[in-house]
Amino acid sequence: MSMDQLLLLLPALVVTATTVLCMLAVAIHRRHLVSCVISAVGLLLALLSLSVAMPLAPQEVTPLLRVDAFSLFFTVLVLGSALVVTLFSYPYLCNLEDQQDEFYLLLNISVLGALVMVSSTHFLTAFLGMETLSVCLYGMVAYPLHRSRTAQYPMEASLKYLVLSAVSSGFVLFGMALLYAQSGTLHFTDISAGLAGGALVPASYYVLASLLIIMGFAFKLSLVPFHLWTPDVYEGAPLPATSFLATVGKLAMAALLMRFMSVSELLSSADIRYVLSIIAVFSILFGNLLALRQSNLKRLLSYSSIAHMGYLLVALITLNATGQSLGAEAVSFYLTAYVVMSLGAFGVMTVVSDSAQERDHIGHYQGLFWRNPWLALVFTAMLLSLAGIPLTIGFVGKFYIFAAGVQGAEWMLLLAMVVGSGIGLFYYLRIVYRMLAPLEHHDPFPEAGLRELLPHGLLLCLLVLLVLPGVLPGGLMALVETVVRSL
Amino acid sequence: MIVGWLIAILFLGGALAWASEALDAQLPKFIALLALLGSAVLVGWLALSGQANPLSPQGQWWVLADANWIPRFGIRFAVGVDGLSLLMLLLTVFLGLMALGAAWHEIRERSGFFYFNLLWTLAGVVGVFTSLDLFLFFFFWEVMLIPMYLIIAIWGHENRAYAAMKFFLFTQVSGLLLLFAIVCLAWFHAQQFGAFSFDYFALQDVVLEGRVQTWLMLGFFVGFATKLPAFPFHAWLPDAHSQAPTAGSVLLAGVLLKTGAYGLIRFTVPLFPEASASFAPFAMGLAAVGILYCAKLAFAQQDLKRLIAYTSVSHMGFVLLGVYAWNLYGLQGAVMTMLAHGFSAAALFMIAGGLQHRLHTRDMQRMSGLWSRLPMLSAMALFFTVAAVGMPGLGNFIGEFLSLLGAFQASRVATVFAALGLVLSAVYSLWVIQKVFHGPLLLPAGQGREPDGGLADLGTVELLCYGLMALGLLWMGLYPQSFLAHSASVLEALLQQTGTPGGGG
Numbered sequence: 001m002s003m004d005q006l007l008l009l010l011p012a013l014v015v016t017a018t019t020v021l022c023m024l025a026v027a028i029h030r031r032h033l034v035s036c037v038i039s040a041v042g043l044l045l046a047l048l049s050l051s052v053a054m055p056l057a058p059q060e061v062t063p064l065l066r067v068d069a070f071s072l073f074f075t076v077l078v079l080g081s082a083l084v085v086t087l088f089s090y091p092y093l094c095n096l097e098d099q100q101d102e103f104y105l106l107l108n109i110s111v112l113g114a115l116v117m118v119s120s121t122h123f124l125t126a127f128l129g130m131e132t133l134s135v136c137l138y139g140m141v142a143y144p145l146h147r148s149r150t151a152q153y154p155m156e157a158s159l160k161y162l163v164l165s166a167v168s169s170g171f172v173l174f175g176m177a178l179l180y181a182q183s184g185t186l187h188f189t190d191i192s193a194g195l196a197g198g199a200l201v202p203a204s205y206y207v208l209a210s211l212l213i214i215m216g217f218a219f220k221l222s223l224v225p226f227h228l229w230t231p232d233v234y235e236g237a238p239l240p241a242t243s244f245l246a247t248v249g250k251l252a253m254a255a256l257l258m259r260f261m262s263v264s265e266l267l268s269s270a271d272i273r274y275v276l277s278i279i280a281v282f283s284i285l286f287g288n289l290l291a292l293r294q295s296n297l298k299r300l301l302s303y304s305s306i307a308h309m310g311y312l313l314v315a316l317i318t319l320n321a322t323g324q325s326l327g328a329e330a331v332s333f334y335l336t337a338y339v340v341m342s343l344g345a346f347g348v349m350t351v352v353s354d355s356a357q358e359r360d361h362i363g364h365y366q367g368l369f370w371r372n373p374w375l376a377l378v379f380t381a382m383l384l385s386l387a388g389i390p391l392t393i394g395f396v397g398k399f400y401i402f403a404a405g406v407q408g409a410e411w412m413l414l415l416a417m418v419v420g421s422g423i424g425l426f427y428y429l430r431i432v433y434r435m436l437a438p439l440e441h442h443d444p445f446p447e448a449g450l451r452e453l454l455p456h457g458l459l460l461c462l463l464v465l466l467v468l469p470g471v472l473p474g475g476l477m478a479l480v481e482t483v484v485r486s487l
Numbered sequence: 488m489i490v491g492w493l494i495a496i497l498f499l500g501g502a503l504a505w506a507s508e509a510l511d512a513q514l515p516k517f518i519a520l521l522a523l524l525g526s527a528v529l530v531g532w533l534a535l536s537g538q539a540n541p542l543s544p545q546g547q548w549w550v551l552a553d554a555n556w557i558p559r560f561g562i563r564f565a566v567g568v569d570g571l572s573l574l575m576l577l578l579t580v581f582l583g584l585m586a587l588g589a590a591w592h593e594i595r596e597r598s599g600f601f602y603f604n605l606l607w608t609l610a611g612v613v614g615v616f617t618s619l620d621l622f623l624f625f626f627f628w629e630v631m632l633i634p635m636y637l638i639i640a641i642w643g644h645e646n647r648a649y650a651a652m653k654f655f656l657f658t659q660v661s662g663l664l665l666l667f668a669i670v671c672l673a674w675f676h677a678q679q680f681g682a683f684s685f686d687y688f689a690l691q692d693v694v695l696e697g698r699v700q701t702w703l704m705l706g707f708f709v710g711f712a713t714k715l716p717a718f719p720f721h722a723w724l725p726d727a728h729s730q731a732p733t734a735g736s737v738l739l740a741g742v743l744l745k746t747g748a749y750g751l752i753r754f755t756v757p758l759f760p761e762a763s764a765s766f767a768p769f770a771m772g773l774a775a776v777g778i779l780y781c782a783k784l785a786f787a788q789q790d791l792k793r794l795i796a797y798t799s800v801s802h803m804g805f806v807l808l809g810v811y812a813w814n815l816y817g818l819q820g821a822v823m824t825m826l827a828h829g830f831s832a833a834a835l836f837m838i839a840g841g842l843q844h845r846l847h848t849r850d851m852q853r854m855s856g857l858w859s860r861l862p863m864l865s866a867m868a869l870f871f872t873v874a875a876v877g878m879p880g881l882g883n884f885i886g887e888f889l890s891l892l893g894a895f896q897a898s899r900v901a902t903v904f905a906a907l908g909l910v911l912s913a914v915y916s917l918w919v920i921q922k923v924f925h926g927p928l929l930l931p932a933g934q935g936r937e938p939d940g941g942l943a944d945l946g947t948v949e950l951l952c953y954g955l956m957a958l959g960l961l962w963m964g965l966y967p968q969s970f971l972a973h974s975a976s977v978l979e980a981l982l983q984q985t986g987t988p989g990g991g992g
Contacts, residue, residue, distance in 0.1 A: 370597075390629040399622075402667060403560065403683075406674045418667060422660040429636070429655060433648055436641050477559040 004056050008067040010049040011075055012115045018042025019108040026101045035101040036090045039108050043083040050076060058486055063187065064125045069486040071119035073332065073479070074255040077339055078118060081247040082111045084343050084462070088350045088455055089240035096144060096355040103143055107244065110136035114252035121263060123176045123186040126256055130220070131169065133252060138162045140241040141233060144355050157236025164229045168219035175212030178205070188263040195269045207271050210264070214276070217260075220253040221309045222302075224282040231294075234302035235360070239353055242298060243346035246305055247339045254312060258319070258331055262487045267319055276317050280413055283310030284420035291427050298360045300427060301345060304386060307420055308338055314417060315401045318408030328484035330397075330404040333476065337385070337397035337469075344382035344462040348375055351455045352445045359445075362431060367439025376435050378459045385466055387428040388421055392470040488552050489529055490566040490617045493576075494610050496525045501606030508599025516594075519587055519602040526613075527580045534573055544688050545980040549573065556623070560673065561684040565619040570973035574822065575616040575749055578829045581959070582741035583609045588952040589837050590734035593844060594642060601642060601734075604634035608738055615746045621669045621754070622685040625662070628746070632658055635735065635743065642732040650730035657723035661713035668706025672758070675699075690758060691984070697761070704759035704766060711755060714747030717770075717807050718777030721800045728796035729849070733840025736792065740799050741833035745825045748806045752821065752981070756813060760985035763813070770811040771894060771901040778804035778908035786915040791839045791849045794919065795832065798875060801908060802828045802883075808905050809890030813985070817893020818978045819971055820886050826970060827874070827882030827963050834871040834956045838864065841949060842923075845942055848931045851922055855929035863945045865924040867953045872916045874960050877909055882963025 006013070022038050025031075050072060058068030065071075086107060093100040113132030120126040142158030180186055182194065182201055194206040215226065222230040234242050266272050287307030294300035312334055318327035352375065353359045369376040385394030398421070405414040469476045500522025504515040537549045551567040568576065586605060594601045611631025618624035632655065640651035669685065676693050677683045684690065695703065713720040728736050756763040778801050785797035802824065809821030841864060842857075843849050858865040874881040877888075887909065894902040930942075945953070963970060 384633065389633060390626045395629075399666070399670070402670045403674065406667075406670050414667060418660070418663045421663055422656065425656060425659050426652065429652060433640055433651070436637070472556075474555075474557050474559065477557065481559060 001062065004059065005061045008053045008056050008059055008061050009065070010053050011046040011079065012112060014042060014046040014049050015079075015108055015112050015115065018046070019105060019112065022101070022105050022108060026105070030099065030101055032090070032093065032100040035104045036086065039104040040083060040086050042108065043079055043086060043111070047076065047079045047083070050079075060121075061119075064122045065116070065119045066121045067119050069483045070255075070259065070332075073483040074118035074251065074335075075115055077251055077336060078111060078114045078248055081251065081339050081343055082107065082114075082244070084347070084458055085240055085244045085247070087458055088243065088347055091452065091455060092238070092240055092350050092354055094354065098144065103140065103240070106136040106139045106143075110140070110244070111248065114248050117252040118255040118259075120256065121188050121259065123179075123188070126260070127169075127172065127176070129252070129256070130172070133249065134161075134165050134169070134220075137241070137245055137249065138165075140244065141237040143241060144238050153236035154238065155236075157233045160229050160236075161233045164219065168216040168226065170216075171212050171219075172216030175209045175214075175216065178209035178212065182206075188260050191264040191266060195266070195272075203269070204271075207269055210266050210269075210272060211275060213260070214257075214266075214272070217253060217257045218279060221250060221257070221312075222306050223279050223309055223313065224286045224306060225279075227283070227287070227306045230306060231290075231299040231302045234305075235296060235298045238355060239298075239346060239350045239358060239360075243343060243350065246301070246342045246346065250305070250309065251335055251339055254309075254331065254335055258316060258328065259487070261316060261319055262328065267317065273317055276313060277410070277413060280310045280313035280317065281416040283307060283313065284416045285423075288420045288423040288427075292423065294427070295362045296360055297349060297362060297365075297431070300362075300431075301342070304424065304427070305342070307424060308334075308386070310420070311398070311401055311417060312338070314410065314413045315404045317413065318404045318410060326400075326404040326407050328487055329477070329480045330400040332480045332483055333400045334397040336476065336480075337393040340462055340465045341382050341385045341392075341394055344378060344459065344466060345386065347455065347459055347462060348379040348382070351375065351452070351459065359443075362434050363441075364443065365431065366434050366437050366441070368435040370439055372445070374456070375459075378463050380432050380435065381463055381466055383428045383431055385470070387425050390470070391467060393466050393473070393476075394470070396470055396473040489533060489550055490552055490568060490613075493526050493529050494613055494617075496522050496529070497606045497610035497613060500525070501603040501610065504606065505599045505603035508597075512598060515599040515602040516587070516591060519606055520584075522606055523580065523583050523587055523609075526609075527584065530573075530576045530580050533568065534577060537568075537573075539569070539976065543567075545984070547977050547980050551619070556620075559683075560622070561682055561686070562622045563620050563686065564623060565686060566614075566617040566623070567619045568617055569977050570975070571749070571752065571822065571977040572616050574826060574970060574973055575745060576613060578745065578826055579609060579612050579616065579742050581955075582737060582829055582833050585741070585833055585837070585952050585956065586734040586737040588948050589737050589840060590732070591948050592946070593733055593840070597641065601638070604638045605734060605738070607631075607634040608638070609742075612742050612746060616749060619687040620685045621672070621687065621690065624754075625666055625669055628662060628665070629659075631743065631746070632662070635739065638735040638738075639727060639731045642735070643730040644732075645730075646726070647730045650726040653723045654727040657713055657720070661710045661720065664706045665710030668703045668710070671699075671703055671706075687754075695759070695762075700759050700762040701766070704755060704762035707750070707755040707758070708766070708770070711747040711750035712773075712807070714750070715744060715803050715807060716747070716800060717803070718773045718780060718800075721777065721781065724800055725793050725796040728799070728836070729790055729792040733837055733844075736836035736840065737833040740796075740836055741829040744799065744803060745829060748803070748810065748821060748825050751807070751810045752818065752978075756810070757981055757985055763811070763985075767811040767813065768898060768901075771808055771898045774804040774807035774811070775901040775904040775908075777801065777807070778905050779911065782908050782911035782915065786911070786918065789851050791842065791851055791919070791923070792836065793849075794851075794915070795835045795839055798835075798912065798915065799828070799832050801912065802832070802875070802887075804905065804908065805887050805890045808894045808901065809886075812890070812893040812897040813982070814893050814896055815975070815978060815982060816889050817897065818982075819974060820888065820890025820893055822886075822974045822978070823882060823963065823967060823970065824886030824890060827886045827960060830956045830959050830963075831871050831874045831881075831883055834867070834953060835875065837949070837952065838868045838871065841945075846931050850931075851919070853929070853931045854923050855926045856924070857928070858924045859928050860930075860942050861944050863950070867945070867957070868924060869920055870957055871953075871960075872920055876913050876916045880961070880964045882960045882967070885964060885967045 116129035219226040291303035315330035385392035388398040614627030781801040788794035809817040
């Protein structure tokens, strides 16, 4: 392995070093603040180290990983969202009746998994990354286990996630094994040759194997009908873990799926496109319909995330419909938008919650506009962006997907999207309306004093990231365009 | 860049009004007044000093501005004003001032945020009336929606949650169809000319095969007809109007509905001339049904604001009729009806709002004989009701007459039925006057019985607003040429360019 290749892996190496350092620090002297600072600084350094890696890309780093503009773009997103989650976690975890330090440890290791996923072009690294991410997430979801109140929820959520996730990993493994049995390689090579149908092995063999893999991926992205774990896990997990799962978890998986699809040219098979279309339509409709009656915001956002992943799939399906790659651009843009909106929405909830009490019921936000206009403004902006209203990045993202869908002539999918967005408006606006309603109860938010400055500053950054590309999306679009060219 | 300034003043004024509330609760309304006066000066200056630039496309545009916005999709910040836009801008700014007048004493709570929403709605409307890039148009189309939703949801009456949600869902879902059609159109442009474009003039060159053109035209039509609103898409309007605060109703009826009609004239027909021509008989049929059906519904209402809301839908039928007649008379009639209805409906909603403010009810069963206690307000009510009925000498008559005249050349059947609407409108209007203002005095229990009168007649601000609107209607009725002249060249150019398909049947 040459020096260049090591430099290309620098972000992952920095995160690994941070993890080790974090562990050592805990061994020497436990202190919440120190662990948080170490992991935040580590993530920041990893972000900075990208400037070293960037000029050397694109390159194959061993046959297992490929560092190019695409993987670097998603590395930035993963590290950025992990950093935000880390900083939001600190005030949240301060009054946990347990040790806080290991949370950051788990978070760092799962970031490592995500980083491997976004640059993998090989089933081995893909699987390794997925499992590293998932195993740490089991721990993060169940983290406040010894909390006196509602202690059963994190455990239940974690177990549910563990069991179902393990099953889905089994699907992925089986699919890989089937592909390996015929091709003799674990690289995302050209499966399309097999899909075209050979003399010995029928095309359906490859279709089946690829669908098994896609099913496993769909589970992690919580697409219908593999979505059943999502609301319970979102609700049971502590808020920082939920926001991590909703952003980094989805981000890494979607990037991997996109790379897999474009390298293997799976979409040349009409059968696979057909199955994916059905999954997309069901995700959009079910996700939005199920979110309608939720009064727990975590559950509501979990169902809405199902719908959003459905929108994403619409763009993914159009990935190679034509030579131009509007689909890939749309996916990258929408993922960026989705991460910003989710971090913001969960961020507001994290700011008003702490580990003693999570404020995740819609009633907790009644009258927020009159009580804390700033938080209400941020929350409203995030929700409107999720609903796809102009002036926000969410609108541009949805526009991008529309354009990709029109380009691919996927009329039924677009119709589902229009219907789904219409339903979606209803439940997002319901929250906004509750925030506008008069304040009826007095339920003081946690007072964190100076500690509060940091999360509020982060919310401001997220708001800027939401509005700026919403009004002037040109820069981000140009970036995304160069990114997908490396696919 | 005068248009850019116009939009910027309203956006900034709104933000400033909100921020200034922290200093003084009275400050926001004065800032809003300043911002509106500023934009009135700009529009007035444009109207007085400007003229069409012969070098612009079709030689009809007064000002054009263009800047790069989103190069990836060929989206530009392109705005322009022609005679039609100018008339709409005048209407917008004037009714913005009227809405401010209506809110002056009514809005006491959270006034900073209210004026923020008011000004941002107007900024969106100005953007809609001036955009020449369809993406930009859609952007502003949505920008005017959220503040309006907030106005209804926060300052509305008893059933505001339901009304606000219904308003938002109807407009947003139809807006998504519109966006969908816009993106499709841009994609066809990319297929035929090699690059995405949302430019109004460029998109007119796109050649569409018949069935595709019909579908895209329907996407545009549903988007605009919901806003207008035309007959099957009107269900949101009575709720939104009756629940909105007075200023909100004024904006909705006076300005927001006109964006739908403007969209039909500016975009739907010119972009899809053949499909629109074959669709015209249906649209005119819908218009006639809407005129009669909603006039009938208006007659059955007991809630004063709901009644006026239904009459709005009914009058908007004349606009739809005139637009789809697609000849000069019809179009001029549609434009005049838009202007005149903007004035008369806004005034009537202010009267209903004023009555509710004084009597705390909108139920017509509980009021009668108000003329004896509120002579000035009642006289104003009579004036604007008569205007809405279409009395010669006032603006509405010119508009409705011209649209019927145009429609008669296109579809006689639809015109005959639509003309019956005039009879019905006289029936319900006079019934309202008789029920509310004539007869023995009846006030809702506990209202206006205080020894000091308790029931004040028009204040200075109200009198000023009503007076200005009445003068405006008189001007339109007595010397309509000053308005028709502005729109004539634009409409002629549109007719020429679409080859005057006219309505069949």
